[in-house]
Every structure is written in C-alpha cells, then in structure tokens.
Amino acid sequence: MKRIVYRELEGNVGVYGLILLMGAFVLAGAGSFYYMEHFGHIVTGMNNQIVWGLPHVFAIFLIVAASGALNVASIGSVFGKTAYKPMARMSGLLAVALLLGGLSVLVLDLGRPDRLIVAMTSYNFKSIFAWNILLYNGFMVIVGVYLYLQMERNVPKALLKSVGLFAFIWRLLLTTGTGSIFGWLIAREAYDSALMAPMFIAMSLSFGLAIFILVALTVNGLTNRPFGGALLARFGKLLAIFAAVVLYFTLAQHLTSLYATEHHTYERFILLDGGIYTQLFWFGHILIGNIAPIFLLLHPTMGKKRPAIVLSALMIIAGGFAQVYVIVIGGQAFPLMLFPGYEVQSSLMDGQIGQYAPSLPELMLGLGGVAIAIALTIVGMKVFKIVPKSLADSAVDPHHSAAK
C-alpha cells in the first residue's frame, strides 16, 4: 500500500457551485425559522396532537445518520480494517457535520429558541433529552479531537486507536439516547419499547453508510480523484448487511406487537388502515428502504457495480426517511388510549387519528439542516486535508492485487 496523501479539495466550479447551492438552502431555512419564530407554530402543520412534525423527522434522520457516518472511521481504527483507514477523516467530518445539521433543525424548531442557554444550564438528569444534550455535545468534542489527532503528525498509533474506540463507544451511547427518546415514552402505543434503542443503532449504521458512500463518490467525482471499484463493492456488501439488520429489528418489533391483542388496533393502523403511514411503511420503509436495495446489492453481478450501489444508497436514504416519518408522525397520529374499550369524543379529538399536513416552512427548515450538513462537509474538505488524493484500490488495500 502506498502512503496515503491527503489534499484539500480543488476550488473548481463543481465544488464552489455545490457550496453556493447549499448556501441558498441554508438561507431559505433561516427565512423559514424567522417566519415560524415570528408568527408561532400556527404557520406550520404541527398542532397539539402532532407536536413533532417534519422538522423533527429531518433532525432525527440527520442525528441518527451522523453517528452511523462515523462507522467508516471505526471500522478502520477499532476493527483494524486497513482499507477503511484512509477515509477516517472524511467519516469524522461528515459525522460532525450531519449532527450539527440535525441539531440546528431541532433547536430552530423550539418554541423558544432564544432560550437555548436554558437548555445548556438547567438540567433535569432524569430526562433522556437532557442526557442527549450532553451526548451530542460530547460527540462533537470527541470526534473533533479524533479528527485533530488524525491530521497531526507523530501521534502514537495506540493513542489514536484509544480515541477511536472511545468515539465508537460514545456513538453507540448517543444513538441509544436518541432511540430512547421514543423508547421511554411509556404512554404511547407506538413507542414504549426497549427495541427502539438497538433499532436506532441499526438505522444509523444503514443511513450513515449510505450517506457516506454518496458523499465520498460525489466529492471524488467533483475533484477527479479515483475511487476503487473493489472498495465500493465492499461498501455495497456492508450496506446490504446493515439494511438487513434494520429489516430484522422492524420485523421483531411488529411481530412482538402483533402477538399481543392489546396492540392490534395500533398494528392495524400502521400495517393496514393508516393511509399515508401505511403506504410509507410498506412502499417507503420496507420495499424501497430495505428489500429492493438488499436484493440489488446482493445480486452476484449487478451488486458490485457503481450504478447499483449508488441507487441502493439513494433508496436506503429515501426509505430511511420514510421509516423515521412513520415512527415520529405515525406514532403520534395514533391516538392515546385513555379509555380502552370505549368510543370517545371530545373537543380535543380524543380517539381520532391525528391530522397533520407538513407545511413549506417546515420542509425548508429541514432541508436547511441537510444543506448545513453538506455545506460544512464540503467547506471542511476544502479547508483541511481530509480527502485522500486517491482512493483507488491499489492505494487503500495492500492485498488488492494479491486478492485478484
């Protein structure tokens, strides 16, 4: 294996164009934030039944993907897979950028975003939300240190490995925390499950790797840097495994729920009668997000080719977004059961399926978060030595020629 040389991204039209485009989305997101902050959440589709809307879907998707994006670095440093090591810097940067993008959306959707300082100074340690504030901030510090040590010369390998291991453990805790936001909601049929934490970890592996693949290919394409076919095929196989793990947890969750009669109404809602939520579950999450990419990626010939891997990554992102939408919005749309066995009626729509139609400001705020993540990644790669000059198979894998 040759020595890996890292270079800042070249300042070409493609790189600057992408940064400008993302800047436009960030501005639109900022405008949406101001609009929502000024008039109140009345201008969104959110209400007292669906209190977390599209911004939360974007935020949770990005936060979950952030911890997953760090895996490429972890596979290299913690699990010692040499071929992944040259991408550790990209992986760390992308992870921090995605987290910042997601947190921006979450914070800007608060009813009182001006009180962010309160969230940093007044803690209720029984709240998993409060723990998450520490986990998110800690993640950025740890990954920041990890990135710095990778870029610094003469850092002992053992130190780098220890920090990498610490970052890996922290990311597992972080995703556990994010999943537990839902898993620990005791009163809601859709949540209240210990499965939420491991399922969110599985989702993070899958979404994070899919985003990493697309970002790496885009960046290498924009700057004409080689990306090895064998390396991409390895990513493809790993992505198929991660998508299968998500499918497994989904299956376990719904089968457990279907076994208990008390959950039948909820299961019927998600799996059969839930309208948009049912469609998003089956066509979005299951078909596009899991089954189709798994088959495509495991196909003996097509599965190793670039178009199939890119398409699969895109499908996993789209399906993953649908999955988070069903969890966040669908879970709230199913009414709270205050009086099981009774038909209920009230001015607060007790017993009725929650109504929610996402509004344009919510969409733009969410896309603004995505744009923040992409812009930070590209700017970071432009300013620092993050991306290797070559990710050709011969450059990253000492056994490449021998394996052939």
Place this chain on the structure above:
Amino acid sequence: MSGCDKSNCGCVNTNPTDLLSSSRRNFLGGAAAVATLTLAPGITITAFGGSAKASGHHARWGLLVDVNKCKKDCNACVTACSTEHGWEDTGHPLTDAQWIRKVTLKDKKSGFEQSLPVMCQHCAEPPCVDVCPTAASFRRDDGIVLVDKHLCIGCRYCIMACPYQARSFIHEPLIDQKEYSPRGKGTVESCNLCVHRVDVGGTPACVEACSATGNGAMLFGNLNDPDSEISKRVAEYPSTQIRADLGLDPGVRYENL
C-alpha cells in the same frame, strides 16, 4: 426562575415578582394571603402566599369527579377554566389551548354513554416532569404539577409523554393575559389546579362552577388529610384513576366510571 422555591411557589406570575428571591417572596406571601405592591405606574408586584395549611408540605391536592353527576350537555367547568385563565376556543381545536375538556364515552358493546371532564391529572409520578430536559415541568410538594414559564424552551417532549393529552403548546402570540396565570407563545401549559386560588385557601374555578350548576360532580380537597371530605369519599366509595395501569398515582380520581 432561578432561586424559586418550588414547594411553595406557584410560578404563576409574569410580574417582576418572579425576579424576587424566594425569601422575599415567602416574606411577602407570609405577610398576607395576597400581597400587592405598586412599585411604579404599570409595575405591580403581586405575591401569593397562603398559609402553611393551604399549601403545606403534607397536602396532596386532588379532585374527585362523580361521573354519574356530570351532565353530558354541561360545559360549565370548561367555560369557567377558560374564563379564569384566559384561554379560549378560536374554532381551531387542534391548535387552541385546552386546559380541560369534556370527553364523552360510549361503551362499544352496550352503547351506554357517559361524560366527564379530563384535565392534567396531577400525577404523583408525572411523566411530563420526568422527560422535561430543563426541569421546567415540576411537581410541587403539595402535588400540583406546573410549568415554570421561565424555563420552558418549547420542546414539547412533555406533550409526547403525557398519557392524558392534558398539555397544550401555544401556537400563536397572546395578548391580555391574566396576571396570575401567565402564558406565552412557544411554551407549554396545562391545568394548574388554579394554584393562585388554592394557595390562598380557595377552590379551583372548575369545581366552583360545577357546584354553581347544582350538579356537584366535582370535589376538591386534600387527599392526605383523612378528615377531608375527598379523603372520606375516596375511602368509602370505589373510585378509579384514568390509566391506573401506568402506576402514576394521579391526583384526580373518578367515581362511577
């Protein structure tokens, strides 16, 4: 609200009272049931004190609703609460604040119908307090669950956690608030058991209104005082809690449900 003594403070006042230290507040509160001080034109301090008996450490304020006496077409408790605290029906039930609502139940098999008010159940183990990241949701020693309007960041996690759908997020700017019941765009609120009345030995507005109709379906009192009427009734007749399976020990109980 830094320095707020949550066992005694109602955290219900937007006036500069909130800036006072707890000792000053307690002093004012102890001096009289309600002490009002005018500092300058337009700046009025009102402190709610109340006797140790009214909001003492041993009280557990609760409500008992006799569902048989609650008339389906009566909305007096809801109207009274709305008037008392200044929230109103603007024709948008999904985004309007609703501190209390009438729920009609129909037995799926027999068709038997009942009507009852549902509001914050003032749980002894409130999930809204558990999940609140900033400790804005809190439970006083006397069992009243409140939102500290200075700490609420409007994350709505408490609304996700509440099993009773008792909390409302304020979606629009508000004007003309009651000085004893501050509310604000972008924060969460719910029934505060008329803490401003209770702290001076009074009764919640809903209970008062229910009595005035002659129905007498609601009873307010100290669940920890064995001699109180509510304790005697609860001890003598069967009563139930909504979602008792969750083990939250709500302070609101229902008879004949």
